[in-house]
Amino acid sequence: MLRRLIRPISPSARREERIFYLFILPWLIGLVVFNAGPILGILGLSFTDWRISFQGLNFVGLENYRTLFADETFWVSVGNTLYITVGRVVLGTIFALFLAILLNQKVPGIPFFRAVYYLPSVTAGVAVALVWIWIFNPQVGILNHSLRLLGIKGPTWIHSTVWVKPSLIIMSIFTVGPNMIILLAGLQGIPKELYEAAEIDGAGAWEKFANVTLPMLSPVLFFVIIISVAASFQNFTEIRVMTQGGPGESSNVLVWYLWENAFVYFQMGVASAVAWIIFLLLMGLTGIQFRLGRRWVFYEV
Amino acid sequence: MTHPPVAQEPRKAKGDAAWYRSIKGRRALAVLLTFALLIPLGILFVVPFFVMMSTALKTKPQIFQFPPSLIPDPIVWQNFPDGWYGYGIIDFTNCTWNSLKITVNNIVGNLVSCTLAAYAFARLKARGKNIFFGILLATMLLPNEAVLIPQYVLFRILGWNDTHLPLMVPPWFGWPFFIFLLRQFFLTIPEELVDAAKIDGAGHARILLQIFIPLSKPALATLAIFAFVGNWNNFFGPLLYLRTPEIQTLPVCLVQYQGAYGNTDWNLMMAVATITVIPVLLLFIFGQRYFVEGIATSGVKR
Numbered sequence: 001m002l003r004r005l006i007r008p009i010s011p012s013a014r015r016e017e018r019i020f021y022l023f024i025l026p027w028l029i030g031l032v033v034f035n036a037g038p039i040l041g042i043l044g045l046s047f048t049d050w051r052i053s054f055q056g057l058n059f060v061g062l063e064n065y066r067t068l069f070a071d072e073t074f075w076v077s078v079g080n081t082l083y084i085t086v087g088r089v090v091l092g093t094i095f096a097l098f099l100a101i102l103l104n105q106k107v108p109g110i111p112f113f114r115a116v117y118y119l120p121s122v123t124a125g126v127a128v129a130l131v132w133i134w135i136f137n138p139q140v141g142i143l144n145h146s147l148r149l150l151g152i153k154g155p156t157w158i159h160s161t162v163w164v165k166p167s168l169i170i171m172s173i174f175t176v177g178p179n180m181i182i183l184l185a186g187l188q189g190i191p192k193e194l195y196e197a198a199e200i201d202g203a204g205a206w207e208k209f210a211n212v213t214l215p216m217l218s219p220v221l222f223f224v225i226i227i228s229v230a231a232s233f234q235n236f237t238e239i240r241v242m243t244q245g246g247p248g249e250s251s252n253v254l255v256w257y258l259w260e261n262a263f264v265y266f267q268m269g270v271a272s273a274v275a276w277i278i279f280l281l282l283m284g285l286t287g288i289q290f291r292l293g294r295r296w297v298f299y300e301v
Numbered sequence: 302m303t304h305p306p307v308a309q310e311p312r313k314a315k316g317d318a319a320w321y322r323s324i325k326g327r328r329a330l331a332v333l334l335t336f337a338l339l340i341p342l343g344i345l346f347v348v349p350f351f352v353m354m355s356t357a358l359k360t361k362p363q364i365f366q367f368p369p370s371l372i373p374d375p376i377v378w379q380n381f382p383d384g385w386y387g388y389g390i391i392d393f394t395n396c397t398w399n400s401l402k403i404t405v406n407n408i409v410g411n412l413v414s415c416t417l418a419a420y421a422f423a424r425l426k427a428r429g430k431n432i433f434f435g436i437l438l439a440t441m442l443l444p445n446e447a448v449l450i451p452q453y454v455l456f457r458i459l460g461w462n463d464t465h466l467p468l469m470v471p472p473w474f475g476w477p478f479f480i481f482l483l484r485q486f487f488l489t490i491p492e493e494l495v496d497a498a499k500i501d502g503a504g505h506a507r508i509l510l511q512i513f514i515p516l517s518k519p520a521l522a523t524l525a526i527f528a529f530v531g532n533w534n535n536f537f538g539p540l541l542y543l544r545t546p547e548i549q550t551l552p553v554c555l556v557q558y559q560g561a562y563g564n565t566d567w568n569l570m571m572a573v574a575t576i577t578v579i580p581v582l583l584l585f586i587f588g589q590r591y592f593v594e595g596i597a598t599s600g601v602k603r
Binding site: 013016017019020021023024026027028029030031033034035037038039041042045099102105107109111113115116117118119120122123124125126127128130131132134135139140141142145148174226230233234236237240241255258262263268271272275276278279282283286 | 331332335336338339342343346347348349350352353356364365366367368369371414415417418420421422425426427428430433436437440442443444445446447448449450451452453454455471473474475477480505526530533534536537540541551552553555556559567570571574575577578581582585586589
C-alpha cells in the first residue's frame with residue numbers, strides 16, 4: 001500500500017492528481033465541516049450533560065444513553081419509526097413498481113401520465129401537508145366522504161392513535177415519483193431478447209415478470225429500497241405540520257423525539273445521543289439489507 | 302431527502318418489431334386495460350391539488366358544510382388576496398423574496414460545486430480517488446438529522462444564527478447525491494471527445510466548460526429543478542435557524558399562519574398554499590419538456 005502511494009508518477013499524472021483534489025476540494029471541506037466533524041462532535045456531546053449554553057458542561061459518561069433506554073417514550077418512538085418505515089418502504093416500493101410497469105406500456109400519452117404521477121412528489125412540503133390535514137378530516141374531509149358514499153364509516157385518521165401511522169403511510173404513497181422514475185429507467189434497461197426468449201419457451205405474463213423482470217430489476221429495486229429507508233427515517237415536515245407526534249405519542253418518531261429533546265426541552269446531550277442512535281440504526285439497517293441483498297439481488301455476470 | 306429520479310423516455314412503439322407481430326385484437330385489449338388503470342390513478346394523484354384549489358375558492362361556511370361539496374359555489378377569487386395579505390401579521394410577499402433568494406443562491410452553489418466534484422470523480426485519475434468515492438457514497442445515506450445539532454452549534458459559534466447564512470453557505474460545498482448522479486452522466490460522455498480536446502491543447506477547465514457542461518445541459522437542468530424543489534420546500538432548516546419574522550421563508554410562514562388561524566380560515570390558508578405551490582408546478586411543467594429534449598440530445602450516449 002505504502003509502496004504504491006510513494007511510487008514515483010509522471011509529472012502529467014501528478015498535475016492531474018492536483019486538479020482532482022482541487023476540484024473535489026469544496027466537497028471535501030463540506031464533508032469535514034458539515035458531516036464528518038459534526039458526526040464526531042455529536043458523539044462527544046452525547047456523553048455530556050450539555051443543555052443550551054456551554055457553561056457548566058460536564059462529562060457524564062453513558063448517563064444520557066441510560067436515560068434514553070429507561071424512557072418509555074424513546075422506545076415508543078423507535079417502534080413508530082420502524083412501523084412507518086416498513087409500511088412506507090414495502091407499500092411504496094410495490095406501488096412505485098406497479099406505476100413504473102404501467103408507464104412502460106406502449107400506449108399514447110405516457111409522458112402526460114408520467115408527469116401527473118410525479119407531480120405530488122415535487123410539491124411535497126408544508127403546503128401539501130396542510131391539504132392532507134383537510135383530506136383526513138373525519139367529518140368534512142374528502143376521504144371519509146368518499147368512503148361514506150361507498151357505505152363505509154371511515155376512521156378518524158390522523159386524530160386516531162390507531163390510524164395515524166397508516167394515514168402517514170397512505171400519504172407517502174403519493175410521493176413515490178422518484179422511485180417510480182428510477183424503476184422505469186431500470187425496466188427500460190432490460191434487454192428485449194430476454195422476453196422474446198421467455199416467450200419462445202412458452203412463458204406467460206406472470207412467469208415473464210417473475211423470471212425475467214424481477215431478477216433483472218433487482219439491483220435497481222435494491223437501490224430504491226435502501227434510499228427509501230433512509231428517506232423514511234428523516235420524515236419531519238409531515239409530523240410537525242400534521243400531528244406533532246400525536247395523538248398521544250402515536251406518531252412520535254425518532255426525528256420528532258430528537259427535535260423535542262433538543263429544541264423544546266433543550267436536553268442537548270440527550271438529543272445528541274438520539275442523533276447518534278438514529279445514525280447507528282440507519283447504518284445497521286443498511287448493513288442488514290446489504291447482507292440480505294446477497295441472497296436476492298441478481299447481478300449480471 | 303427526496304431523491305432525484307433518472308429521467309428517461311419510454312421507447313417509441315414505432316419500429317418495434319414485437320408490436321407488429323402481436324395480434325391486433327389482443328393488443329387493443331391490452332391498451333384498453335392499461336388506460337383503465339392509468340386514468341383512475343391519474344385522477345387519484347391530482348386529488349390533493351383539487352382539494353387545495355377547491356377549498357381555496359370556497360366561502361367559509363362552505364368549507365365546513367356537511368356533506369362536503371367538491372365544487373365551490375360561489376367561487377371566491379377574493380380569497381387569494383385576502384389570504385396573502387391576511388391579517389397583516391405575516392408578510393407573505395417578504396417571505397417569498399427570502400425563499401427565492403435562498404433557493405436561487407443554493408441552485409447556483411450546488412451546480413458549481415457538484416459539477417467540479419463530479420468531473421473529478423468521472424474523469425480524473427488520482428491516488429485515493431476510490432477511497433473518497435466510497436466516502437461520497439456513504440454520506441449519501443447520512444441522515445440530515447444526525448448532524449443537525451452539531452451544525453447548529455457550529456453556526457451559533459460562527460454567529461450565523463438568525464441569518465440566512467446557515468441555509469446559503471453549505472450548498473456551495475456539494476451535495477453527495479447530485480455529485481453521484483452528475484458523475485454517472487459524465488461517464489457516458491465519449492472518451493474520444495476528451496482526447497480530441499486534449500490534442501488541441503485544452504486543459505481540464507476548458508474541457509469541463511466547453512465539452513462537459515454543454516453536453517450535460519439536460520442533467521444540469523434536472524439537478525437545478527431538484528435543487529429548486531428541495532430548497533423551496535425546505536422546512537426544517539429555516540425552522541431551526543431563523544427567528545426574526547422579516548427573514549422567514551415561505552414554508553415557515555405558512556405554518557405560522559396555520560398556528561394563528563388554522564382552525565377557522567382554511568379557505569384562506571389553502572389559497573396561500575396554492576400560491577406557494579405554483580412556482581414549483583411551473584418549473585416542473587417546463588422541466589418535463591426539458592427532460593424530453595434532453596433524451597433526444599443524449600444520442601451521444603451511444
